[in-house]
Every structure is written in C-alpha cells, then in structure tokens.
Amino acid sequence: MAVKNETWRGTDVIVTERLKLVPWEDTEADAKEIYRMASNPNVGPHAGWKPHESLEESRTILREMFLPFGGGHDTFSIRLKDTGRVIGSIGTYEDTAREGVKSLEIGYWLDEAEWHKGYMTEACRAIQDYAFLKYDLAIMAIRTSNVNFRSQGVIRNCGFTYEGTIRKAYRIYTGEDRDSRFYSITREEWEAR
Numbered sequence: 001m002a003v004k005n006e007t008w009r010g011t012d013v014i015v016t017e018r019l020k021l022v023p024w025e026d027t028e029a030d031a032k033e034i035y036r037m038a039s040n041p042n043v044g045p046h047a048g049w050k051p052h053e054s055l056e057e058s059r060t061i062l063r064e065m066f067l068p069f070g071g072g073h074d075t076f077s078i079r080l081k082d083t084g085r086v087i088g089s090i091g092t093y094e095d096t097a098r099e100g101v102k103s104l105e106i107g108y109w110l111d112e113a114e115w116h117k118g119y120m121t122e123a124c125r126a127i128q129d130y131a132f133l134k135y136d137l138a139i140m141a142i143r144t145s146n147v148n149f150r151s152q153g154v155i156r157n158c159g160f161t162y163e164g165t166i167r168k169a170y171r172i173y174t175g176e177d178r179d180s181r182f183y184s185i186t187r188e189e190w191e192a193r
C-alpha cells in the first residue's frame with residue numbers, strides 16, 4: 001500500500017509522499033480555506049459547479065456535503081505535508097451508476113495555484129488505496145466532462161479505464177448541457193498495479 005493511515009479525532013488521515021489528506025472539520029478556518037479556493041472562477045466551472053459567492057455559502061457546503069463522514073461518503077481536505085497549507089478537496093461518494101455492487105465514486109478539486117504539480121494524481125491514488133482496503137470494494141468509478149482535459153489526465157494517471165460517454169448527461173448552473181465520460185478501475189486492476 002502506497003499510503004500510511006493515521007487517525008484524527010476518530011477518523012482517518014491519509015499520508016502520502018507530499019500530502020496529508022485530513023477530514024474536513026466544522027471550523028471557521030476550514031470554511032475560510034474552502035472559500036479562498038472555491039471562490040476562484042477558474043475552479044468550480046470545470047467541475048460544473050458555480051464559484052462560491054460568500055463565506056456563508058462555503059460554510060453551508062462544508063457542513064452539508066463535506067462533514068458527514070463515513071460509510072464511503074468520506075471527504076478530505078488535501079494539505080501539503082511540509083507546511084500544512086490546504087490546497088484542495090477529495091472524497092468518495094455513492095456510485096449512482098451501479099446497483100448492488102460494492103463501488104464508490106471519487107470527486108476532487110484543487111486550488112488553481114497548485115495545478116500541474118501532480119498533486120491530484122498523488123491524492124487520487126491514495127484515495128483508491130484507502131477505499132479499496134477500507135470498504136472491500138469490487139470497483140471504483142470516476143466521471144468527468146468531455147471538456148475537462150486536466151481531470152482526464154489525472155484519471156489516466158490513476159489507471160482508470162474509459163467506459164463510455166453519456167451525451168448531455170447533466171446541466172450546469174450556466175444552463176450549458178455537458179457530456180459525461182465514465183471510467184472505472186476494478187479491484188483486480190488496482191491490485192495488479
């Protein structure tokens with residue numbers, strides 16, 4: 001296994017070569033970090049979500065989407081191991097494309113200042129290790145839009161196989177309909193790498 005696990009207030013912390021993945025906390029500091037990164041208009045729209053417009057909005061998303069932790073809905077802040085600086089978010093969620101199969105889907109985003117340094121590849125591979133081991137999964141899934149080439153790069157780096165595209169799969173906040181590219185990695189493929 002490429003990652004080392006520690007515990008943080010009863011939940012898991014994942015440590016990689018350069019990163020620490022720490023469960024988000026219900027603090028003003030974490031809400032401010034999310035707002036700092038997610039209010040940037042270059043981040044959310046690539047993933048289909050609207051840039052955060054206020055600290056209050058970031059606080060609500062932190063509480064409603066990031067804090068419920070466990071059972072496969074596990075969202076981590078991504079921190080630089082050396083400095084502790086928060087640089088993004090990654091998590092696992094219900095795989096809504098599968099039924100009755102032990103599967104989770106991965107979602108992520110990174111502070112624009114930290115793109116192109118291989119950080120999300122490192123974080124995503126760690127989350128694969130964590131979730132396959134913790135939840136005894138048969139498969140893991142990820143999807144991204146046809147126009148998100150950076151995310152497609154991360155997905156390629158993490159050994160996912162392209163499954164197909166659902167055209168006009170979802171409408172984003174601007175009213176634009178986007179195609180969704182689906183990928184997965186089986187337990188056997190993950191074990192073999």
Ligand SMILES: CC(C)(COP(=O)(O)OP(=O)(O)OC[C@H]1O[C@@H](n2cnc3c(N)ncnc32)[C@H](O)[C@@H]1OP(=O)(O)O)[C@@H](O)C(=O)NCCC(=O)NCCS
Nearest residue numbers: 046047109110115116117118119120121144149150151153
């Ligand atoms: C997508 C995102 C997480 C990538 O993070 P990152 O840390 O920069 O990614 P990495 O550096 O680990 O890897 C990106 C890969 O894509 C490649 N890449 C980067 N930009 C690219 C582009 N415009 N076209 C094609 N490939 C590109 C990189 O070369 C790299 O591959 P490599 O390691 O073989 O060189 C980041 O850009 C982001 O947060 N974007 C906005 C939010 C988002 O899109 N979230 C994902 C929703 S599905």
